[in-house]
Amino acid sequence: MRSKLRWILLAVLAAAFVVAGLSRISFNVEILKMLPTHLPQVEGLSLFLKHFAQPNELIVTVESASPEAADAAAEALAAHFGTRPDLVKRAVARAPWEKNPADIAELFAFMLLNQPPEKVREIVAGLGPDKAAATLQASIEKLTESISPQEVALLSYDPFNLAGAMATSGLMSGTQQSEFSSADGTFRVVYLESAKPFANYKENIAWLQSIRGAAADVKLPAGVTLGFTGEPAFVADISGSMEWDMQSSGFVTLVIIALVFWLCYRRARPLMQLQGMLLLIFTLTLATAGLFLSELTVIGVGCAAIMIGLSVDYGYFVYQRSLGHTGSVRELQKECFQNIAWTATSTAAVFFALNLSSLPGLSQLGNLVGIGVVIGAIVMLTVFAPLTMRFRRTAEPHHESVIERLFASPRFLNAGAWFTLALVVVLVGALFILGVPQVDFSARTLRPRKSDAYTALERLQARLIDDRNVLSLIVSGKNEAETLTRLQAAEGELAAAKKRGEVKSFRTALPVWPVGENQRTNLPLLSPLATDLPRLKQAVLDAGFKDEAFALTDAILRQWSAWSTAAPPIWPTNETSRWILRRVASRNPDQVLAMGMVQPIAGHEDAVTAAVQRPGAWLVSWGQLGRELKRVIPQEFVRVIATLGAIYLVIVGIGFRNVRAVALFVVTTSLVLVCLAGAMSLLGMTWNFFNLAALLLLLGTGTDYSILLLLALQRNGGDAPAAQRELGLVICLCVLSASAGFGTISWANNVGLANLGQTCALGLLIDALISLFLLPRAWTLLHPKRMPL
């Protein structure tokens, strides 16, 4: 009774733990979260995504063969979503200033307020009673002789030529690119801002589904196709596929494990018990991760299948030992403890040691798998072992499986050794002839394989804004003044780079950045001008202009007057201003950021990036990130692998206390890695950030096979066939299960995660073959008299 109560209490506690942990699980789709934050490209791109990527702004692309149809569709969508405040805060199909031209006056007033005081004094002088008529006459002359439609249109509505005081270069001058329509009008864009920020990725996915549904209700002209991209679409696509990858790979792994187990043992009850254990381990691990780890990244998602694939090894081991066990449960646990503790400790140690890496993605992977392995070992020893014994007492006698019979055959062991040797020769030969696999750190490997959001983005880049070769300038400071200083320095560097022929063009936020000092000096000069409005208007009419020609001047002077009591730095706040500034300026209580765009000359990206790079200033792009990763990550991996290798050697050295065994272990592991590289070259696979992590996984999992074999050789007094017979089935089961785990993520939507799965599955198969067939032979060669270890 007391024991029953203890189990109930334990179950309740476990349930509470699981509920608390799983409710805290969240995904982070930002790929940069997996990369070292100290890298300038990662730091700069993170700031870009955080402050300028517009997390609540969905971009709806509208494409049609006819510009009229595209225009009508864009307008219809904007109108429809304008009536859905429950879904959309703002639906924009045209630049706001096209709808409210007068709104531009605020931004215009702001930019003039930032001009150097000497220019502003000129403006004020030009508006004075003695100069106003001459200023207007000069404008009339320009209107007569100018051949620029821009200048004519501007002067018509700016008769005092206030715009003349503004710098012509900069962010928006001369830009012909529209963010709403392609040049031929057949591709249009509608921007939808969500009604409220998203609390989590599930809300994001649900919102996007509602938007798609609402868009489908709009009657659009025939032949119009819609696309959805922008941050909310990416988050929905990536987090949705992460969730699916995690669930599907975990489920498929369980199914494959069940099949493998059934083929070997043909027993239903232990199979169900084992599956139950795996689910328990998976749930407990995820709950632990939810409670103690931060958001799961895409690499953490892949761990679900890996954890199951690894934990089942202990289950197989316990079950296999239980079949021939005649003692008590405690004795079985004691018997299994040494092997499981050995492999689990070494595996967990390796995975936890990934925290030594500066790559947060790897640290998370290490922690998740490490936790999973420890929980797996504990569950299999404390829960599964008693269950198998209980089952054994009531089951039929054990029949040898096909695999066991094969490993009992010397012919099979010989054939296996020759086959493995031939495979090793082929793979090493491939590596020698084809060379080591190429390295690919491009953004491609960081993205989903299939994504509607990326497809729509590619159309957007092809038809509207091609920013693929553009570098983004990110400038950050504690306040406007600090950011301004850094922005000016960056602009200076960019101008110098342009002179050196490294940059084709650039635009920064400088022309629309508040200059506090100038604002303080200019405001007392400009704000009183509003009192002269009647005189100035009369002068405009006298010069031959109509009433409407004075509207802009009137609005600007009134805006200056409205700002008379404001404390610099002053920012414009109306809808048009916010729309224009949203992609170039971002303000938070402790950080003010500015953005710019740089078009480098091909081949000079690194030079320009280095020239601009300084505290608070970054020149970033996904391409540059790839180049930086290519420089940094291999070194980082070499460092981590060397550290892990050293840890392993110490553990194995203490365990075996035999130089030859340690040497065999090192040679086996090295041979596996060499063969893996050969196989990758042969299959045309490349190294990237993800499958470099596969090397670490191989160190953590594949080496178990050679350790188990060496321990079996020890138990069997150096009798290689006996060791092979003892472990043949278990290692086959382990490798099939682990390969199934990794194999299922080979089809993951994330390209890198899929590569990780493929590389690991391949590596484990090679590792198992070498450990099972070549390692015992090598031991026999080294110890012809069957010396016990």
Place this chain on the structure above:
Amino acid sequence: MRPLLFLACLCLTLPTGAAEPLDLAPVKKWIARQDEFRTVQADFTQTRALRALRSPVVVPGRIWFSTPNSLRWELGDPAKTIVLRKGDTYLLVQPAKKKAQRLSAGNIGPEGGAKGFAMMEFPLASDFAEFQKKFEILSVKTEDTHCHLELLPRDAQARKFLSALKITFDTKSGHLISFEMVTRDGSSMRNDFTNVRLNSKIDRRTFDYDLTGIDVAEEKN
């Protein structure tokens, strides 16, 4: 900023459209004849009827054109503004102010610089198919030997500020009689051509300009 303000100023009226059956034969014939013109010289009167001004501004000017892409456009008498095109380079000269600006054709947008106002591409299109690709034909009316053609560029950026391009040409000789741009705010700029000489010899030096003492600004970033 300036282009934004420019666009904002133009966003006052909506574009117009037409949907009646059109007789495109004279237009096709005119386009087909464009290749016959190796050189064009003409005087013109430019009338700027700006929405913000109470009365139109009238300025005289002259034009020289030679295939494939040499052009001289003078506005004012004496010329206050001269536009020279040689190949892909435009030179905008203001002799009285001793200032000039050099621009590449690729960087002259439909709403900026020289191309939009003063310049028409010669020929407008190599064939009628290209013409239709570049322009939407809103109306065609023929009166005696004059054909009045109303167009709208297909370029979305140009459509933002233009509500129509109006061209009148002589159906017999094929020469241009007038060219008018109407902007969305209701302003217009009309060039009436007179003294048109086709295929007469033009001194190549016409397309040069002595920049001695002129402050030349190159294209900005």
